[in-house]
Amino acid sequence: MELSTNTETGLAVKEDNSSIETAQYIVLRLGEEQYGINIQSIDNIVRMQTITRIPKMPDYLLGVINMRGEVIPVVSMRLKMGLDKGEITKQTRIIVLKLEQEGNVGFLVDEVKEVVTLTSNEIESLTYQSQEEKSGLISAVGKHNGELISLVDLNAVSLEGN
Amino acid sequence: MDVSQYLEIFLDETKEHLQNLNTRILELEADPEGTDTINEIFRAAHSLKGMAGTMGYKRMQNLTHDMENVFSEVRNGTIKVKPEMIDVLFQCLDALEGYTENIQNSADEGTNDNEVLIKALNDIMKNKNGDSAVATDAADTSNKSSAAGAVSSSGDIAVKWDGISLDDSQVSVIKAAKTQGKNVYGINVLIQENCILKAARAFLVFKAVEELAEIIVSDPSAQDVEDEKFDRDFTLIVISDGSLEAVIKAAEGVSEIEKVVGAPIVLENNVHYKEMAVVETEEPKEEKQSSPKADVAAAGAAPAPAKNETKKQTLAKPVVNRTVRVDIEKLDSLMNLVSELIIAKNSLVSVSSQEQQVNTNTAFNEQIEYIEQVTTNLHESVMKVRMVPIESVVNKFPRMIRDLSKKLDKKMELYMSGEETELDRTVVDEIGDPLMHLLRNAADHGLESAEVRAQRGKPAVGSIFLDAYQDGNNVVIEVRDDGNGIDVEAVKKKAIERGSITAEQAVTMTDKEIINLLFLPSFSTAQKVTDVSGRGVGLDVVKSKIESLSGEVEVKSKLGEGSTWTIRLPLTLAIIQALMVVVGDEKYAISLGSIQTLENIPPQDVKLVQNREVINLRGTVIPLIRLGDVLDIENRKSKEEDLIVVIVKKGDKRAGLVIDELIGQQEIVIKTLGRYIKQCKFISGATILGDGEIALILDTNALI
Numbered sequence: 001m002e003l004s005t006n007t008e009t010g011l012a013v014k015e016d017n018s019s020i021e022t023a024q025y026i027v028l029r030l031g032e033e034q035y036g037i038n039i040q041s042i043d044n045i046v047r048m049q050t051i052t053r054i055p056k057m058p059d060y061l062l063g064v065i066n067m068r069g070e071v072i073p074v075v076s077m078r079l080k081m082g083l084d085k086g087e088i089t090k091q092t093r094i095i096v097l098k099l100e101q102e103g104n105v106g107f108l109v110d111e112v113k114e115v116v117t118l119t120s121n122e123i124e125s126l127t128y129q130s131q132e133e134k135s136g137l138i139s140a141v142g143k144h145n146g147e148l149i150s151l152v153d154l155n156a157v158s159l160e161g162n
Numbered sequence: 163m164d165v166s167q168y169l170e171i172f173l174d175e176t177k178e179h180l181q182n183l184n185t186r187i188l189e190l191e192a193d194p195e196g197t198d199t200i201n202e203i204f205r206a207a208h209s210l211k212g213m214a215g216t217m218g219y220k221r222m223q224n225l226t227h228d229m230e231n232v233f234s235e236v237r238n239g240t241i242k243v244k245p246e247m248i249d250v251l252f253q254c255l256d257a258l259e260g261y262t263e264n265i266q267n268s269a270d271e272g273t274n275d276n277e278v279l280i281k282a283l284n285d286i287m288k289n290k291n292g293d294s295a296v297a298t299d300a301a302d303t304s305n306k307s308s309a310a311g312a313v314s315s316s317g318d319i320a321v322k323w324d325g326i327s328l329d330d331s332q333v334s335v336i337k338a339a340k341t342q343g344k345n346v347y348g349i350n351v352l353i354q355e356n357c358i359l360k361a362a363r364a365f366l367v368f369k370a371v372e373e374l375a376e377i378i379v380s381d382p383s384a385q386d387v388e389d390e391k392f393d394r395d396f397t398l399i400v401i402s403d404g405s406l407e408a409v410i411k412a413a414e415g416v417s418e419i420e421k422v423v424g425a426p427i428v429l430e431n432n433v434h435y436k437e438m439a440v441v442e443t444e445e446p447k448e449e450k451q452s453s454p455k456a457d458v459a460a461a462g463a464a465p466a467p468a469k470n471e472t473k474k475q476t477l478a479k480p481v482v483n484r485t486v487r488v489d490i491e492k493l494d495s496l497m498n499l500v501s502e503l504i505i506a507k508n509s510l511v512s513v514s515s516q517e518q519q520v521n522t523n524t525a526f527n528e529q530i531e532y533i534e535q536v537t538t539n540l541h542e543s544v545m546k547v548r549m550v551p552i553e554s555v556v557n558k559f560p561r562m563i564r565d566l567s568k569k570l571d572k573k574m575e576l577y578m579s580g581e582e583t584e585l586d587r588t589v590v591d592e593i594g595d596p597l598m599h600l601l602r603n604a605a606d607h608g609l610e611s612a613e614v615r616a617q618r619g620k621p622a623v624g625s626i627f628l629d630a631y632q633d634g635n636n637v638v639i640e641v642r643d644d645g646n647g648i649d650v651e652a653v654k655k656k657a658i659e660r661g662s663i664t665a666e667q668a669v670t671m672t673d674k675e676i677i678n679l680l681f682l683p684s685f686s687t688a689q690k691v692t693d694v695s696g697r698g699v700g701l702d703v704v705k706s707k708i709e710s711l712s713g714e715v716e717v718k719s720k721l722g723e724g725s726t727w728t729i730r731l732p733l734t735l736a737i738i739q740a741l742m743v744v745v746g747d748e749k750y751a752i753s754l755g756s757i758q759t760l761e762n763i764p765p766q767d768v769k770l771v772q773n774r775e776v777i778n779l780r781g782t783v784i785p786l787i788r789l790g791d792v793l794d795i796e797n798r799k800s801k802e803e804d805l806i807v808v809i810v811k812k813g814d815k816r817a818g819l820v821i822d823e824l825i826g827q828q829e830i831v832i833k834t835l836g837r838y839i840k841q842c843k844f845i846s847g848a849t850i851l852g853d854g855e856i857a858l859i860l861d862t863n864a865l866i
Contacts, residue, residue, distance in 0.1 A: 052856040053748065054835070055793040056843055064835060064848055066856050071833040071848045102838040 022119045025142065027149055028095065029111040030078050031086065036116070036142055036149040037095065043104055044096040045112055048088055065094065065106060072096060074106040081137065086110060099154065116149070118142045123151065169269060172217050174487070176262050179210045180255060181554075184561050187251050191564070194243035204233045210258070218382075218393045219271040222261045228283040229254050235287060250282045252561070269355075270393065332399075335378055336427065339401040347375070347406050349413065349424040352395040357418040361390040367419065368398075370412040375402030394420075399427060492547050499540045506533045541737060541829070549584040549733075552630055552639070555594045556581050559601060559628065566605045573623040574609055576601075580630035585637050589711050589731055593639070596704040596715075600641040600727050601626060603700070608645035608725060618722065620644065632733075636755075641727040648719035650676050674814075677717055681705045709863065712753075712846075714813060738832060740849070742825035742857065743808065746795030749857040751830055751849055752819070756810045756862045760824070763805040777807070777818055784809060787865055788820045792844065798822050810862040817866045832859065 025036035026045075044067065051063040051074050060079035064071050074094055078086045091111035096104050125140040139153030186203045189196060211226035229251065235241040257276045264272040336346050351367050353360050364387045371377060377384075379399040382392045402409055406424050413422045506529060513525045556578055563576040585593070609615075609624035616622065627642040650673045657663045657679050663671070683702040708715045712732050719725035732738070732755060740751040741760075761779065768775050768786060775786040786807065790797040799805075799822055807818040830849040835842060846861035 050855055052848070052858065054839065054842060054845060054858065055795075057839070061839065064839075064856050066850050066854055069833075069850060071835060071850070071856060073836050073838045075838075099838070103836050105836070105838045 022117050023123075024115055024117050025149065025151065026095070026115055027113045027144075028077075028093075028109040029091075029113055030081060030109060031083055033081075034113070034147060034149045035077075035109075036118075036151045037097070038151075038154070039115060041097050041099070041154050042095060043098040046094050046096065046106075048092040048094065048108075062108060067096060067104075067106075070104065072104050072106050074108055077107045077109050080107075097154065116142075116144045118144060118149075168217065169265070172213055173262060173266055175213060176210065176258075179206045179213075180258055180262065181557050182206045183210075183255055184252075185557065187248060187255070188560055188564060190243055191245070191248045197237075200233065200237050204230065204237055207233055218391055219261065219265065221273075221275055222258060222271050225254060225257060225261075225276055225280060228280050232283055232286050241286065247286055250279070250286065252565075254279050254283070332379055336399070336401070344401050344403060345406070346399065346401050346427040347409060347424050348397065348399050348427045349409065349422065350395055350397045351413055351419060352421040352423075354418045354420045355394065360392070360394070361388055363416055363418050364388075364392070364396060366416040367413050370415055371398065371400060371409060374404050374409050374412050375400035487550075488547050492543065496540070496543045496547065499536055499543055502536045503533070503540065506536055545586075545733075545737070548587050550587050550590050551582045551584050552590055552593070552637075553581040555590055555597065556628060556630070558594075559598070562598065563601065563605060563626065566602065570606060572605070572609055572611060574605055574626060575623050576626050576628065578628045583630040583632055583637055583639075585731065586733065592707065592711055593729075593731070596707045596729070597628070597639065597641065599700050599704050600729075601628070604641055604643040604645065604725075604727075608643040608647075610646050614646075633730075637731050637733060639729045639731070641729075642724065644724040647721040647723055647725050648677055648680070648717070649721055653677065653679060677719060680717070681715075712755075716813065738830060740828055740830045740859065741808065742828050743821040744823035744825060745789045745793060745821050746798060748793070748795055749825065749851070749855070750789070750793075750821075751828075751857050751859045752808060752810065752862060753859070754827065756812065758809045758811045758816065761807045761809060761818070763807050763818075765801060765803070765805065768805070779809070779818075782816065784816045784818050786818045786820055789860075790820070790822075792865065810866065812863050812866045815866050817862075819860075819862070819865070830857075830859070 024039040026039055026042060028035050028037065046065075046067060049065055051065055053063040054061065054073075057063075060076050062074045062076050064073050066072075076085065078084065089110070092108065093112045094106040094108055095112065096106045098104050122144065123140050123142045126138060137152055137156045138150045139156070140151045142149040142151050183203060183206050186199050186206065189199045190203065193199065207226055207230040211223055211230055214222035214226060232241065232247070232251070236243060241247070254276075257274070257279055260274065261271045264270060339346055349371070351364070353363055357363055368377065368380075368384070368387070377398050377400050380387060381397045386392060387396050400409060406426065410422045410424050413419065509532070510526075510529045513529055559578070560576050563574060567574050604626050605624075609626070610618070610620075612622055615624065625644045627640070629640045629642070631638055653676050654663075654668050654671075657676070658665050658668055662679060662682060668676075680701050681704075705715055708729055708731070714730045716728045716730070717725060718728070739754040741754055741757055743750055743752060761777075763777055767777055769778065770776070771783070775788070776783050777786055778784075786805075788797070789795070797820075805820050806822070806824060807820055809816055809818050832847045832849060834847055835845065844861055844864050845858045846864075847859045848856050849859060851857055
């Protein structure tokens with residue numbers, strides 16, 4: 001689903017003038033869509049590695065990996081966003097986020113593209129009415145070089161840990 | 163010099179002295195004439211006072227000073243030790259513990275002066291031979307006041323100038339200044355926490371203020387401030403022609419000053435709040451007040467800010483980390499092992515760089531063996547460093563039993579043995595509450611009242627035993643009493659009443675099963691609810707706590723003769739011996755501690771009982787659990803092959819876990835799955851294998 005169509009089909013977009021600061025975002029790809037995660041909350045990005053499955057866990061919780069001696073749970077961002085499971089390719093990466101409450105959590109994404117700097121007027125926060133699950137994770141949309149990047153709300157990510 | 167670096171040592175030693183005092187005063191109560199004991203108490207109180215003074219904790223120093231005075235009189239024989247006095251002294255120790263806790267949490271002793279206690283101590287001094295009813299009375303109220311004090315103890319600096327004691331000349335100077343139309347201000351200066359040269363900053367503040375005003379009083383005294391004998395703030399009373407703002411600005415002008423608060427002094431009136439002005443020089447820190455605006459608003463309603471601050475401070479992280487005191491010898495052996503490890507590494511490097519291929523393999527193996535040996539020793543040494551004697555926990559129990567004995571009006575004595583038994587630090591920290599609970603239970607429900615004891619021909623003084631000893635890889639702690647024991651019939655009746663079991667079930671249950679009902683949540687058989695125990699929260703908490711430490715708790719009881727509670731704990735939590743197994747294509751670890759045997763079972767030996775698979779192993783029927791089904795893995799083995807069964811035990815229960823393959827025994831390091839995975843049945847953690855892969859650790863207790 002293209003993000004631009006989202007705007008037309010029920011997502012209200014509001015101007016946010018509260019601050020004029022810039023922030024850096026890591027841009028990642030899931031299928032055809034682009035998402036951004038604030039670089040401040042990223043601990044590490046690692047290549048795909050063996051994920052040890054944990055029984056009796058929800059689908060999106062793929063298992064745990066070993067990152068330098070630390071056991072870190074890995075979540076499939078595709079399943080979390082309501083996409084299909086997808087395939088593991090050479091570009092597949094695990095982005096390790098440091099969440100305040102839950103410690104480090106890895107997110108499996110299709111590709112990590114670049115780092116962009118967004119000023120606050122390039123970011124439009126959403127007041128969504130959509131019932132779709134995935135919209136709950138998106139706090140705002142960033143505009144960069146004519147493309148739209150959905151910015152992931154980390155509070156939402158951490159809140160809905162199982 | 164900055165004293166904050168000594169804070170840890172101070173706290174450690176204070177706790178030691180307090181513990182010592184607790185024990186000694188107990189001894190004193192038993193033997194009021196013991197000169198050695200009194201001397202020891204005096205010494206401990208004296209060191210405590212000295213340390214508190216050096217660290218600048220005035221209130222703590224005052225209290226210990228007065229205690230010391232009492233001890234000194236006792237030592238000289240002018241005061242006789244009385245039960246009431248012992249009570250007051252114990253309350254003083256509690257108050258001191260309160261200070262220590264405050265200091266640990268916020269590096270500040272709080273604002274509770276414990277005046278009532280000090281008065282009680284002074285009363286003891288005064289009525290050297292008189293009745294001390296006053297003292298107990300006063301001490302009783304002190305409990306309340308210390309509770310109230312704890313709420314408001316927040317280092318609220320705003321009103322400190324009201325607390326300064328002024329002598330007559332100072333009062334007259336202030337009065338004179340006022341009649342001359344000059345302004346008198348109270349000012350409190352708070353220096354930043356990380357400031358290194360506090361005395362120098364204070365000196366600059368003094369200088370800056372002196373340009374505008376005349377300093378008449380300083381608390382602590384100017385000399386003390388110069389010698390850095392103050393915590394983080396000091397209070398001045400100044401006379402000035404200028405405005406308050408000007409004086410505050412001057413003080414603020416000095417760098418590394420966090421906050422300056424001031425208000426005009428009104429001698430007759432203690433309430434300054436209305437005119438208070440707060441000016442902050444820096445971005446407020448998180449645990450400090452949020453904004454000047456809020457301050458002024460809060461100042462209007464006097465109790466409000468104090469409450470707020472306390473709340474924030476309790477949220478803040480304690481300023482001192484937990485520490486373990488380590489024997490130098492243990493550290494030395496660690497150092498030696500690490501150097502050996504380095505040597506081994508170097509040898510490996512040199513072996514791999516050798517050119518002849520022929521010898522490399524054997525040399526390589528030799529080095530691997532060497533490294534293996536070193537790491538095993540290293541592991542043992544590190545474990546030893548983490549081990550602390552349970553003494554630190556159990557030492558507070560004699561005092562507790564004494565208090566309980568008074569409260570319940572039962573005579574009892576606690577006998578302890580094996581306090582030197584060592585356990586992992588994390589376990590020792592957690593074991594205190596469950597033990598305390600079992601002891602309270604023993605004192606309250608276990609021991610009978612004096613009349614009943616007399617009827618049964620038991621000694622009037624009830625005995626409670628606390629024994630600890632090491633048993634293989636476990637530590638066993640037993641809480642035993644010679645009281646009534648558990649009344650199985652009463653438990654049964656209660657359980658039926660509560661609907662935990664049906665009457666039919668009750669008939670078939672063994673005594674042991676019935677007693678185990680006690681561990682169910684909200685199950686209490688106490689006839690009356692006392693504030694010591696009997697609210698039905700407890701034994702289930704004890705059980706879950708012990709189990710969370712991978713331990714077990716068991717109870718044996720004989721009606722009329724007493725009961726024994728046995729806690730069995732693993733020596734350490736971080737590293738365990740485990741059996742590695744394969745299920746499907748996944749690897750799992752099972753703690754060796756819970757494994758009884760490994761069996762090969764032909765498929766035809768598996769029988770069905772109530773539609774569950776069981777095996778008959780040497781006369782015992784054991785249910786089978788196919789791990790593949792439980793963990794959603796497809797078993798690889800065909801049905802005709804023999805089953806590999808791991809027999810695991812949990813207390814008296816057994817179960818057979820069906821696995822596909824055995825890998826072998828291995829020492830594994832336990833890692834948590836992280837907080838994101840909050841609840842995971844069957845899995846108690848993970849471990850990292852030699853090849854970097856992760857294997858999950860099965861929680862067999864949850865499976866059975």
